[in-house]
Amino acid sequence: MKVLVTGGTGFTGAALVDRLLREGHEVVALDKQPGLIDDELRRKGAKIVYGSVTDRDAVARSMEGAEVVMHLAAAFREIGVPDEVYRAVNVTGTRIVAEEALRAGVRKLVYCSTQGVHGHIENPPGDENSPIAPADYYQQTKYEGELELKVLDGTPVEYTIIRPTAIYGPGDPGRFVMIFRRVAKGVFPMFGSGRTFYHPVYIDNLVDAFLLAAQQGVGTGRAYIIGDAEYFSIEELVRRVAKAMGVPVRIPHYPIWPLLAAGHVCEKVCKPFGIEPPIFPRRVDWFRQVRAFRIDRARRELGYEPRVGIDEGLRRTAEWYRATGRVRFPDTSPLVPPKAA
Numbered sequence: 233m234k235v236l237v238t239g240g241t242g243f244t245g246a247a248l249v250d251r252l253l254r255e256g257h258e259v260v261a262l263d264k265q266p267g268l269i270d271d272e273l274r275r276k277g278a279k280i281v282y283g284s285v286t287d288r289d290a291v292a293r294s295m296e297g298a299e300v301v302m303h304l305a306a307a308f309r310e311i312g313v314p315d316e317v318y319r320a321v322n323v324t325g326t327r328i329v330a331e332e333a334l335r336a337g338v339r340k341l342v343y344c345s346t347q348g349v350h351g352h353i354e355n356p357p358g359d360e361n362s363p364i365a366p367a368d369y370y371q372q373t374k375y376e377g378e379l380e381l382k383v384l385d386g387t388p389v390e391y392t393i394i395r396p397t398a399i400y401g402p403g404d405p406g407r408f409v410m411i412f413r414r415v416a417k418g419v420f421p422m423f424g425s426g427r428t429f430y431h432p433v434y435i436d437n438l439v440d441a442f443l444l445a446a447q448q449g450v451g452t453g454r455a456y457i458i459g460d461a462e463y464f465s466i467e468e469l470v471r472r473v474a475k476a477m478g479v480p481v482r483i484p485h486y487p488i489w490p491l492l493a494a495g496h497v498c499e500k501v502c503k504p505f506g507i508e509p510p511i512f513p514r515r516v517d518w519f520r521q522v523r524a525f526r527i528d529r530a531r532r533e534l535g536y537e538p539r540v541g542i543d544e545g546l547r548r549t550a551e552w553y554r555a556t557g558r559v560r561f562p563d564t565s566p567l568v569p570p571k572a573a
């Protein structure tokens with residue numbers, strides 16, 4: 233099958249492209265700009281098209297002959313950019329992808345949304361029927377992106393929405409690397425109680441879900457929360473990371489409100505200058521937004537079953553961070569190879 237993966241050289245996109253190629257599919261990746269992984273993906277057989285999902289011609293060009301489109305491109309990690317960038321990419325870009333999928337005769341569009349469309353879960357665990365309550369502009373625009381797919385209702389193009397929980401694994405440039413780096417220092421400052429729930433999804437488990445959702449007649453017009461089988465308190469997650477790294481960690485607690493206030497101030501001051509603030513409200517939300525879901529619908533309707541559990545997933549992630557030098561492990565960690573005599 234010929235598949236277009238938008239955002240195909242990002243963290244999740246590259247893992248998906250890699251799996252599709254290994255399963256013998258022909259893959260085109262559309263991405264905004266050249267990145268470090270592009271040559272590796274090309275060597276494995278991917279074709280990479282550079283262009284924005286907001287550029288209709290680029291989308292049409294990359295979609296030629298595609299049977300399936302996996303739409304992952306998103307303004308997500310952009311910090312210090314105007315809100316309109318999020319709207320243009322996540323809403324208008326998704327509409328363009330949907331309209332071009334119809335024009336190109338694509339049979340299935342899988343849209344990567346986010347658990348964040350549900351915001352803070354008041355009564356955990358939540359599910360796809362939990363209130364839609366985006367807590368920030370990113371989450372809001374991801375939800376509006378979901379609504380843009382309605383243009384495909386009643387057309388031959390089937391679509392399925394995936395709402396991943398917090399994605400982690402080898403290749404993750406973002407959130408988890410920060411947890412690992414702090415744990416490596418032996419002290420993890422915990423703002424608030426540490427009892428907030430956090431729901432991870434290991435990258436390979438998520439890729440499984442994308443492949444299941446790509447099947448014809450499966451999950452048409454439906455949204456699915458895709459997470460690992462278990463969720464954890466953030467304090468427990470930090471302890472599991474320490475276990476995976478084989479290092480001790482101390483977790484002192486501090487009140488969260490001063491951090492939140494500082495996040496708002498930093499964002500206000502830095503944004504007009506396009507500077508990345510050291511802390512900002514979305515980052516502070518990690519300590520206070522409850523994320524915990526049932527994945528029963530995906531199990532029932534997609535046949536999804538997370539294969540990699542947290543300890544194995546964190547171990548593989550730790551190994552990747554060590555091997556790529558992204559995290560400096562203390563000499564006491566069993567993951568640090570002994571020095572040659």
Ligand SMILES: NC(=O)c1ccc[n+]([C@@H]2O[C@H](COP(=O)([O-])OP(=O)(O)OC[C@H]3O[C@@H](n4cnc5c(N)ncnc54)[C@H](OP(=O)(O)O)[C@@H]3O)[C@@H](O)[C@H]2O)c1
Nearest residue numbers: 239241242243244263264265284285304305306346398399
């Ligand atoms: N990571 C998570 O925990 C998480 C959780 C739930 C949902 N998601 C969703 O999962 C998807 C993948 O996220 P990720 O973690 O893999 O993030 P990522 O590494 O930032 O991947 C996003 C990719 O989209 C590309 N992109 C951004 N704007 C684009 C545009 N205008 N046109 C074409 N490509 C564009 C980025 O390119 P550049 O790098 O060149 O900018 C990047 O390669 C996103 O849809 C995100 O909303 C992520």
